[in-house]
Amino acid sequence: MRCIHCSEKAVFETPPLCKSHFSEYFERTVLRTINDFKLIRKGENLAVASSGGKDSNVLLFVLKKLGFKVTALAINEGIGGYRSLLLDSLRKFCLQQEIPLKIYDFREEYGFGTDDIAGHGGVCRRCGTLRRRLINIKAASFDVIATGHNLDDELQSLMMNIVKNNHEVAARIGPSSGVFNSQEAARYGFTRRVKPLFFLSEKEVVIYALLNRIPMINASCPYSSSSMRRHLKIPISRMEDESPGIKRRIIRGFMKISGPLKKSYGSSRPNRCVICGQPSKSRICSACRIASEIEEKLANSH
Ligand code: SF4
Ligand SMILES: [Zn+2]
Ligand SMILES: [Zn+2]
Numbered sequence: 001m002r003c004i005h006c007s008e009k010a011v012f013e014t015p016p017l018c019k020s021h022f023s024e025y026f027e028r029t030v031l032r033t034i035n036d037f038k039l040i041r042k043g044e045n046l047a048v049a050s051s052g053g054k055d056s057n058v059l060l061f062v063l064k065k066l067g068f069k070v071t072a073l074a075i076n077e078g079i080g081g082y083r084s085l086l087l088d089s090l091r092k093f094c095l096q097q098e099i100p101l102k103i104y105d106f107r108e109e110y111g112f113g114t115d116d117i118a119g120h121g122g123v124c125r126r127c128g129t130l131r132r133r134l135i136n137i138k139a140a141s142f143d144v145i146a147t148g149h150n151l152d153d154e155l156q157s158l159m160m161n162i163v164k165n166n167h168e169v170a171a172r173i174g175p176s177s178g179v180f181n182s183q184e185a186a187r188y189g190f191t192r193r194v195k196p197l198f199f200l201s202e203k204e205v206v207i208y209a210l211l212n213r214i215p216m217i218n219a220s221c222p223y224s225s226s227s228m229r230r231h232l233k234i235p236i237s238r239m240e241d242e243s244p245g246i247k248r249r250i251i252r253g254f255m256k257i258s259g260p261l262k263k264s265y266g267s268s269r270p271n272r273c274v275i276c277g278q279p280s281k282s283r284i285c286s287a288c289r290i291a292s293e294i295e296e297k298l299a300n301s302h
Contacts, residue, residue: 012207014244019211026208030062030196037175039194040068044143047073047191049135050101052086052093054209054216055148059197060099061214063146070146072101073139075131078113082221089217104138106130110291114223117294123223126290133278133287139191149195152202155236155247156229158254163228171261173254174198189272189279201247 001010008018017025034040046063050056050072063070072094077083087103094101106113114127139145154173161170175198197205209216240247272278273285280286 011211012204022207023211026200026204027062027066029200031066033175033196033199034194037194039176039196040144040146044069045141046070047135047139047142047145049139049145049147050074050090051148052083052088052090052217053148054214055150055153055197055205057090057093057148057214057216058205058209058212059146059148060094061097061212062208063196064097064099070099071142072099073135073142073145074101074103075134076103076105076113077127077131078106078115079221079223080115082219085219086217089215093215102138104134106134109134110294112294112298116298118223126294127223129287129290133276133285136189136191136278137276142191144192144194146194146196148197148205150197150200150202150205151247151251152233152236154195154198155251156232158251159232159236160228167261168265171258171265174258174262189277199248199251 001013001016002008003010003018003021004016005021006018008020010016011019012022040046046068048056048060048063048070050060052074056072060070060072072090074087074090076087091101093099110130114123117123117126135145158170158173161167161173175195176192200208206216208214236247271280271283273280273288274283275288276285278285278287
């Protein structure tokens with residue numbers, strides 16, 4: 001198969017594109033998403049929430065290439081043999097790409113790591129909530145947090161939240177997350193979160209990483225549960241095989257109706273947590289509740 005723009009061999013099929021035209025298409029899609037949805041303004045300071053995995057590595061690389069001011073911000077949850085592996089690779093990658101990197105540690109910030117709370121149930125929910133709060137706190141001096149969520153992640157989230165009847169959460173899905181605009185987000189203590197890879201599939205991210213020698217470490221978290229997200233992956237891939245482009249069409253279709261949906265949830269405004277000052281719907285945020293529950297459990301087990 002040959003590239004539709006030149007006579008070179010195609011590395012991608014829908015549509016057939018060669019190495020350089022594929023990279024061009026990928027970068028153009030990122031830039032178009034940023035411009036169409038006003039995700040990042042010129043000169044803004046960007047924190048890329050980095051896991052050391054392929055999506056955030058690709059995001060760091062492409063944003064730097066497009067001329068944005070990026071810093072990699074990573075959290076070490078304290079998961080031996082998993083996050084340590086990814087963070088070692090991230091350190092090397094950032095050094096090679098001359099990207100500033102900041103790593104914050106659960107054990108230093110909370111006094112325990114995820115390995116210490118394993119066996120206490122609900123590991124993922126706790127780990128994820130504590131990580132999101134830490135990123136929000138550490139990114140407060142940045143204008144925007146960019147995350148590496150791709151089209152597949154977002155379609156899975158959309159379907160998962162519809163199935164679970166979480167319509168308010170489904171309403172937040174979009175290249176710019178949250179039900180607030182950027183001024184409102186700042187007022188309520190959030191740093192704006194954006195997803196420049198929103199319209200690019202996982203397959204496209206993998207091809208871009210391969211073509212640009214971006215590290216893709218094959219490691220999975222020992223605590224990741226067999227979630228509904230993973231079960232949805234199979235039927236979604238089957239749908240895409242039978243009808244190429246359907247994932248993008250569903251997400252684009254949803255974007256057309258998500259505006260009114262977001263507005264309908266716009267009235268629920270968060271307060272500030274009385275302990276940490278972070279935005280929260282209740283008096284004490286879920287991260288503070290989780291942290292004190294864990295401290296108590298760990299103290300009782302000694
Ligand atoms: S899979 Fe779960 S436990 Fe592992 S890093 Fe992610 S949130 Fe934490
Ligand atoms: Zn070409
Ligand atoms: Zn709190």
